[in-house]
Amino acid sequence: MKLSNLLANIEYTVINDGNPEITDIIYDSRKVTDGTAFVCLKGYTSDGHKYAQSAVEKGAAALIISDNLSFDVPKNVAVIKVENTRKALAYISAEFFGRPAEKLKTIAITGTKGKTTTTAMIASILECAGIKTGTIGTLGILYDGKVVKTDNTTPESYEIQKAMHDMLECGCKAMVIEASSIGLKHYRLADITFDVGIFTNFSHDHIGGVEHKDMAEYLYCKSLLFGQCRHSAGNIDDEKFTEITKLAVEKPVTFGFSNKADFVASDEHLLFENGFIGVHFELSGKKKLSLDVNIPGKFNVYNALAAISAVSFFDIPDKAIVEGLHKAKVKGRVEPVPVPGNYSLIIDYAHNALSMENVLSTLRLYKPNRLITMFGAGGNRPKVRRYEMGETSGRLSDLSVITEDNSRFEDVMDIIEDIKTGLAKTDGKYVVVPNRKDAIRYCMENAQDGDIIVLAGKGHEDYQEIKGVKYHMDERELVADIIKEMNEKSK
Template sequence: MKLYDLLKHVSYTVVQDGDPVISDVIYDSRKVEEGTVFVCLKGYTSDGHRYAQPAVEKGAAALVISDDLDFAVPENVAVVKTADTRLALALMSAEHFGNPAEELMTVAITGTKGKTTTTAMIAEIFEQAGIKTGTIGTLGIVYGGNTYKTDNTTPESYEIQKALRAMIDAGCKAMVIEASSIGLKHSRLAGMTFDAAVFTNFSDDHIGGVEHKDMAEYLYCKSLLFRQCRKAAANCDDPAWRDITKDFAGDILTYGFSEQAQLRAKNDRLLSENGFIGVHFETEGLKTLSLDVGVPGKFNAYNALAAICAVSFFDIPDKAIIDGLKIAHVQGRVEPVSVPGSYSLLIDYAHNALSMENVLTTLRQYNPNRLITMFGAGGNRPKVRRFEMGETSGRLSDLSVITEDNSRFEDVMDIIEDIKTGLHKTDGKYVVVPKRKEAIRYCMLNAEDGDIIVLAGKGHEDYQEIKGVKYHMDERELIREIIEEEKLS
């Protein structure tokens, strides 16, 4: 594609004329090849303009800049200047990949909490309706049964556009993305008009440092999503919903427990039976449904309502909604694993005291026969985390099973001793099983009817790091092996 075709939606001035054929759009100078355009991004700690000369030396045919350069650019290299190179990168990337969002059903989710779970719920509902769906968010880029790790919840715009084109090539018809405030602030979602956008909730987060200077900026950045969507839904039980959605030109579909909501939840209750842990509720207004949601905690009724609103903008049957919400889960976030017996086994990423407190407090509400927590702590990390995790588990669990978790360059038994220091501040019972697979085996073989067992710490991770080496270890695989080895049924 010619340079000026890539720039068709970018406001720019020509510094050095030329309209070369561009093979790729690059923002990392290490990836520059002959015939590419290099876009100079300004980051928190690095400025792409410093790498413009090396990019030219490696064969860049064009440069996109926002600041003046301090070297003489060869005459055969085109240079254009724009006020915002991040915005330019987004618009150019969309053109480079053929505006793939226009070929997909697209939904974007913003909010402080619930983005990942709501994304998973929407994707599962689409799948139940026979619509192959890709997702982009905290867990990475996911489609076709594969997960591709990303550095950010909302990746750089080029990576998003590349992923959308790959999803289409893989047969996807829909895409759901987590729209973070930072992603919106840095124009990573520019160049797309989403079919639907959803607001979940708003609370204090991401303030200070290199993120947002204050709550006002944080809210403003989230509101940017509603300038680029065709339909919109919002949690009207959250007082910030009007400010977040104020720039949306159309009518907002509202959801919540309040009488003012267009999709209302009622008769909610926690569910725990035959290994299923979740929440039941019914809806009225926009839809009349009776739902069992397979993710624990009343707050997930809100996430389910958000998902229902999002898919209501498309021709999705109620059966797909009911079936999708029952089986939807987020990998590594209170993720249920099917096991023989009348107990519940969950995998969760909780790897510090706060996340452990949140998970165990939620599960306590289900009044389990016993709440059993298996966990370890990372090596070469502050010891206070271990003390705090031990104390939290000892206080909230009926039994703690202490094991390994990325011991890195420390001895796992030294880490366990630190965890025990925290446990000893409580009356909590505990056992030590240093090898993680054997700790899981211990939990499963000693499970009683009505127990809830949480394997905490690894979540979506599929490795164990020991002395600088990452060994493959997926807890789901370990559970299957134990079931086969022990002939459990």
């Protein structure tokens, strides 16, 4: 694509004239090849302008800059100066990939908590309605059975535009993205007009360091989303609802437990039967439905309401909403795994005391026969984390099964001893099974009716790191292998 076409929607000054054919857009100088445009991004610790000369030497056909350069650029390399290179990257990436957002149903979700779960719920509903959907967020870029790992909840604008292009190529009709405050602050979502923007909730987070200077900036950055959405919906029960959605181009649809909401939840209660762990609620207002959500915790009623509000702007049948919420799950986040028998098996990413406390406290509310937690701890990490995890599991679990995690360059048994130090502060029962697959097998073979078993620590990860090597290990596959082995033994 010609450089002039990439620049169609941005203001710029020409420093070195030229209109080369651009083969790709690069913002990491190590990836520059002949014919690419190098965008000089200014980050927290590095400045792309310092690598502009290296990019030219590697064959860059154009440089996009915001600061003056310290070297003489050859006349055959176009140089374009803009006010903000991050914003420019978003605009030229959209052009480079053919403005894919205009060809998809697009939904963006912002809020302190619930973005990942709400994204999964929306995708599940849309898929049940026959709308092939891709998602972008904490778990990476997911579409057509593929998973592309990302460094940030909201990736760089180039990655977002490329992902939407690739989604279209494989037949997707919709895209749901987690819009983080940092992503909005740094223009990663610029030049996209979303069909729907969703606000989940607001609380203290991401303040200080390289994130937001204060709560006012944090809130303002989240509010930016609603100035680039055709429609919007938000949690009316949250005290920051009005302030967050003040830029909305039309009056937002509302959801919550308040009778003032457009979508109202009531009669919420926990469900735990035949291996199903979730929450039930009645929906009234714009729709009247009786709903079961396949993710534990009453707080997930809010996430379900957000998902229902999001799809309300499309022609989605009620049947798809009911089925989608009943099927919805988030990989590695209180994720149910089908097992034979009348007990429940859950995979969760909880890998510190706080996340473990949240998960186990939520599951305790279901009053299981026993709550069994299998976990390890990462090597070459602070020992205090191990003590705290051991103490938390000992306090909240009926049985802790201690095993390996990413031991890295430490001995597994040394890590387990540290975990036992924390367990010793409680009267919690525990067993030690050092091999993780053997530990899962122990849990499954000794499961009783009504038990909830939590495999904690790995979640969405599909590897185990030992002495600098990452070995493939997906707990879902291990569970399937164990079920197969148990079936063969019983023949």
